[in-house]
Amino acid sequence: MNAISLMPLRALAGRFSPAGSKARLSILIYHRVLARPDALLSAEPDAHAFRWQLQVLASLFNVLPLSEAVERLAKGTLPARAACITFDDGYADNATVALPILQELGLPATFFIATGYLDGGLMFNDQILETLRRVPEGTIEWPELGFEPRLIRGDQDRKQIATELIQGLKHLEPDERQTRAQAIAERSPTPLPTDVMMTREQVKELAAAGMTIGAHTHRHPILARTPDAQARAEIAGGREALEQLLGEPVRLFAYPNGKPGQDYDHRHVVMVREAGFAAAVSTAWGVSTSSSDPHQLARFTPWDQTPGRFGLRLLRNLMTHESGHEV
Numbered sequence: 001m002n003a004i005s006l007m008p009l010r011a012l013a014g015r016f017s018p019a020g021s022k023a024r025l026s027i028l029i030y031h032r033v034l035a036r037p038d039a040l041l042s043a044e045p046d047a048h049a050f051r052w053q054l055q056v057l058a059s060l061f062n063v064l065p066l067s068e069a070v071e072r073l074a075k076g077t078l079p080a081r082a083a084c085i086t087f088d089d090g091y092a093d094n095a096t097v098a099l100p101i102l103q104e105l106g107l108p109a110t111f112f113i114a115t116g117y118l119d120g121g122l123m124f125n126d127q128i129l130e131t132l133r134r135v136p137e138g139t140i141e142w143p144e145l146g147f148e149p150r151l152i153r154g155d156q157d158r159k160q161i162a163t164e165l166i167q168g169l170k171h172l173e174p175d176e177r178q179t180r181a182q183a184i185a186e187r188s189p190t191p192l193p194t195d196v197m198m199t200r201e202q203v204k205e206l207a208a209a210g211m212t213i214g215a216h217t218h219r220h221p222i223l224a225r226t227p228d229a230q231a232r233a234e235i236a237g238g239r240e241a242l243e244q245l246l247g248e249p250v251r252l253f254a255y256p257n258g259k260p261g262q263d264y265d266h267r268h269v270v271m272v273r274e275a276g277f278a279a280a281v282s283t284a285w286g287v288s289t290s291s292s293d294p295h296q297l298a299r300f301t302p303w304d305q306t307p308g309r310f311g312l313r314l315l316r317n318l319m320t321h322e323s324g325h326e327v
């Protein structure tokens with residue numbers, strides 16, 4: 001990648017994202033940054049890809065902390081080409097792999113942590129993925145799980161079956177989802193890893209490095225599938241655990257899964273606002289403007305594999321009209 005080839009994109013970005021009251025805020029979402037490529041997690045960047053992605057971002061945009069961006073968006077004082085970097089869920093590689101790269105490039109980021117999985121836990125999707133990683137090649141038959149016999153010949157099959165199982169469980173009510181994922185995890189021939197998610201110490205390490213910590217509920221339920229009282233407790237509980245750990249207020253929230261109208265609805269926006277969060281982010285793609293609801297800021301994930309295409313994707317998002325804010 002060379003910086004000169006991105007100059008025309010930078011000029012275009014400035015046209016679509018001017019400073020001040022007409023500013024458009026881009027917010028990127030990451031989940032994991034892998035220490036090395038992983039065939040079962042091929043959509044996640046490794047350290048090498050993450051570094052060049054951030055280099056492209058920083059050469060096209062002005063990267064600022066989300067909390068500052070939220071305030072300046074409301075006041076109409078954002079710089080041109082404003083962008084923020086966010087991470088969801090609380091994967092350990094955020095601290096071990098992403099943090100050193102962010103520090104090397106001098107870029108701030110916000111980490112939304114689901115507190116129920118800190119110190120050795122696994123989210124349901126990782127229980128399934130890590131189980132499929134460990135079952136031996138051959139036919140798997142798990143009839144009591146309602147599971148047709150399937151043939152595993154390699155990583156493609158492992159990934160395909162894990163994806164299908166995750167999709168099938170994702171939108172279940174939280175307790176049911178956990179029970180089913182646990183039953184699958186018990187099929188693993190060897191113990192599942194305990195170092196996939198962050199430790200509490202790693203969360204503190206991110207905060208001590210000047211990064212922002214945001215709330216992402218306790219157990220990452222799909223709020224729209226969760227009884228109201230439980231949803232409210234999940235929203236408040238995740239935040240309290242983080243505030244207790246860090247000894248400072250947690251002001252930002254990310255909706256689990258985050259699709260407006262599908263994963264959360266207006267009830268949850270009210271719950272998040274009433275809980276006192278200054279802002280919240282969804283996964284509705286697009287940009288935010290001064291007229292956006294600060295409790296439903298749009299985010300997106302550029303996925304392209306080359307710097308030029310990645311830069312174009314950032315630009316295309318800038319031209320996407322705000323979407324999905326009416327729920």
Ligand SMILES: [Zn+2]
Pocket residue numbers: 088089216220255256257
């Ligand atoms: Zn999440």
